[in-house]
Amino acid sequence: MKKHFPDEPLQSHTLDMLWEVQNEKGYIPNADITRLSARLGISEIELEGVASFYHFFHRKPAGQFCIYVNNSILAEFKGYRDIVSAFEKATGAALGGTDASGTFGLFETPCIGLCDQEPSALINFYPFTHLTPAKVAQIVDGLRSGVGVEFLSNAVEDNIRYTPEPDKTVLLRAFEPGSALEPLLRLAPDEVLSVVKESGISGRGGAFFPTGLKWELCRKNESDCRYIVCNADEGEPGTFKDRVLINRLPGLLIEGMIVAGYAAGAARGIIYLRAEYRWLLPKLHAAIEMYEHIGWLGADAPTKEPFRFDIRVQIGAGSYVCGEETALLESLEGKRGEPRTKTFFPVERGYLGRPTVVNNVETLCFAARVMELGAEFFQALGTPVTRGTKLLSVAGDCNRPGIFEIEWGMTVAELLELCEASDPYFIQVSGPSGQCISAWDSHRRFAGEDLLCGGAIMVFDHTRDILQILRNFTAFFQHESCGMCTPCRAGNFIFSRKLDKMARGLGSLQDITEMQQWAQIMKRTTRCGLGMTAPNPLLYAIDRFPEYFEKKLDSTRTGLNRSFDLESALEDYRDAVQ
């Protein structure tokens, strides 16, 4: 198994080089920046620019044990604050820093994909779930007494809650290694393309682009080398389906990549795995080794037409926007994860300028099942626009959080019943970048014809405050914006200031109108999907829950700005003259 391919330039090793230092020293000292930038032949500031883009790289000591507590809204509602306090108390480190001895570093981080077992945290990238203050104290005691993190870390549950009848289950049915590869012995690449196209499957990463077409476009672009990139960045808060697929069916994913490589004419595959899932790396490595061992990877494969494919894994370093396919490619090239302009598609100019297919984990797994089951299998499954099934990760205020493989076409009400959500009020579909629905929408169907869902369902009951949800989402986008384009960089910041103001009870009707207008401007002027979708939570919430906002606002029109609060503006002065 390779860490890098021989034809990749040194700069593609940048993230790995930085990780090596980070892992060894707990941070990246200046001396290493000097050393590595000389090795890479770039200026120090350029390398510092890369390092400072990713929030898991630290430029100051971050502790021998680096603790990341998840601050997503699901965690917030399940006791995030108490867990942080417990860690602070046990370790002596304040959030955002280390204790005096430098043993523990305590930080917050957006969703780590363990939403069904919150509150959760990572310590040196090992998962810890279902945390309680008492458990935190025990863990820290254990670490102090020299027990290895890996032994204290607990097993992550897959929590598979629902699959359709066996003959309708696609992804989560039993897996026989080789079953997706076997058809490649008989089929030429364009025949594989036909099967995939005929099955009607489309991308599961959120954009629902037809998978067969993407592969074909890649194949059509002449090149000395093409790439299949598996997007395992799963950064959308509330989503954890890819985690379960990799944990349970790593072989299925590898087979999906091989199928894609064969069909798209690619010789190289790269799995871009988010650092939050580093604990899944051994699973992936074992799977890759197994396929190397049986001659499907790293050697001439026994396919109908000559084909040789290699797969390596790249670990990310903490950045949601790197899930955006062009930012991901930049990151693979060892740069800051800034989305590219949309002048070219990755299938035209992707990784290292070569035609590249970027596919989500679930898409590739699904493609493997298409080869195994045949295109006809999907004819009658799902809805005409979205065929087959979909994995949903459900979490929040329900008794059965976890993974649901649903046939496209299931209603919201059915899902809510299956997950035992007894008091659903505000349901966020597809994560913060998606949309919220209310009980009024429960008749709607998850389907391309009605309600598309990328994978995350967050259920909130009547005890939850909408403004708290929106502030959490906006803070997330503010933190995760790449900072490249004006409307997203400044816009999310402006929104979070506005929401803070509303939270202080100073919102007016005008604030709502302004936010709606500004959201439209942001959607139309930003450079990538992050900025375009960042205002969605606000727009949908205002649309779906008008009564909530009416209660929060004052609609008297005196010409005096309600948001200006003289008393609080004078507090500092009164304090100073004391």
Added chain:
Amino acid sequence: MEKKLVNITVDGRPIAAEEGRNIVEVAKDNGIFIPSLCYYPHIDPPLGSCRVCTVMANGKSAAACTTLVKEGMEVLVNTDELQDWRKAVVEMMYAEGNHFCPSCEKSGDCDLQGLGYRLGVTVSRFPHLFVDRIVDYNPQRMVIEHNRCIRCRRCVEEVLTDEGQRVFSFQNRGNTTEVGVDYEQEAKLTQEQAMQAMNICPVGAILVRGKSMARPRGERKYDHADSKAEVPLPKIIALKPHLRRKKIVATTSLAGCFGCHMSMLDIDLGILDLIELVEFNKSPINDIKKFNKRCDVGIIEGGCCNSDNVEVLKAFRENCDVLIAVGECSIWGGLPAMRNFVPLKECLVEAYSSATNNVEGKLVIPHHPDLPEILDRVYACNEVVTIDHFVPGCPPDAGHIWKVVKNVLFGETFAVTNAEFKYD
């Protein structure tokens, strides 16, 4: 080789353009103006970072600089909506950075400012964010004024040493993204390369020591260019005419320097004509201290830095039909708002204890029931009350102020030219 021509339309007008060129260039060749800031012709591919060039291409919004023309493409540039979006992006830059034009070396030569004039930005619709940023004096040849950087990325791409090393690079991400300077590489730049860096920066963020005022005020890019061109100002709604009585105007200076009032008096003898037409109520001009009549127009100079400013401003809102904020200080805080980056307590300690003219070790912050109390920061007038019109400038041109006032009072139509429309 001859380049292939493709047929596109821009706002419905058919245009033949070379395939593979971007929309900004094609539009320019055909006399159509599309604002741009980060775009710099020889940076290829274009950066697409600022987004002020947003247009519609085949029904989808897109940055014109990164969109290449294709056969049959339908481009929209000048719809009301698009003009508003582009203007909003410029306003966002003003809200995000700290652009104190009156104290900026680049004023008059600044592309952001020039675009502000051209698009008629009188006020940012977004609340000013007042993010504390530094001025970096470490580089050998340069001073980096982070307050003004719009993160266009031009310097990152274009400023390289002879060995091809980058001198600038973006650091961090999100709203903390900033331009970082490699001091070691910067020291290797020649004076010409440093000058090139200053010139490529569209704003006054990169300054070369001793050279930033090389081109004097009055001879700068936007001082005379298009000086006769009209600024597209927001529509003003004129008051209904009253019969029989003179119009009544009130004025005040809050946290300002009276410069705007001086500017108002700058119409010289024009003031005599004005007195024929209007009567002044509460105003420093006639020293009437309290409102004794309802007024048609209130003119506000300065923002709010203390409780008295707030009271006066509220009284203006209550007693005047239309409020006009005049000058940078009233519009967003202006120079007094330079204290907004420092906690009030620190400011007070600095002023009343640490400053050299104070008795050492003694800290007495003036406070008395008769003295106004100081606000935590300087507030723009529209953060406290609704403001109807904004006249930017430090100070604004007298012509601009009275044109707006007369328009409100008498519905006189008017045009403000680039030369009259100023931020500094």
